[in-house]
Amino acid sequence: MEDISALTTFMGWCTLINTGLLAYSTLMLTLFRGPVKRMHMALFGLDPENLDASYFTFLGNYKLAILVFNLVPYFTLKLMA
Numbered sequence: 001m002e003d004i005s006a007l008t009t010f011m012g013w014c015t016l017i018n019t020g021l022l023a024y025s026t027l028m029l030t031l032f033r034g035p036v037k038r039m040h041m042a043l044f045g046l047d048p049e050n051l052d053a054s055y056f057t058f059l060g061n062y063k064l065a066i067l068v069f070n071l072v073p074y075f076t077l078k079l080m081a
Contacts, residue, residue, distance in 0.1 A: 004081050011074040018066045022059070029055050 029036060037051055046054065 004077060008074065008077040008081060011070060011077060015066065015070040015074050018062075018070055022062055022066060025062070026059060029059070 037048065040046055040051060041048060
C-alpha cells in the first residue's frame with residue numbers, strides 16, 4: 001500500500017507544479033503580451049497574426065495534458081487507496 005501512497009503523492013505534486021507553470025505562462029502571456037510577442041517573432045520568425053492563436057493553442061493543449069496525465073491519475077489513485 002505504500003507504493004500507491006507514494007505514487008499518489010508524486011502525482012499530486014506533479015499536478016500542483018504543472019498547474020503553477022500553466023498559471024505562470026498564462027500571466028506572462030497576458031500581462032507582457034507585447035514584449036513576449038516581439039521576442040517570439042524575432043526568435044522563431046512567426047507572423048503576428050498567427051501568434052495569438054498559437055498562444056491559445058499552447059495553453060489549451062497544456063491544460064488538457066495536465067488533466068489527462070496528472071489530475072485524472074491522481075484522482076484514480078486516491079480512489080484506489
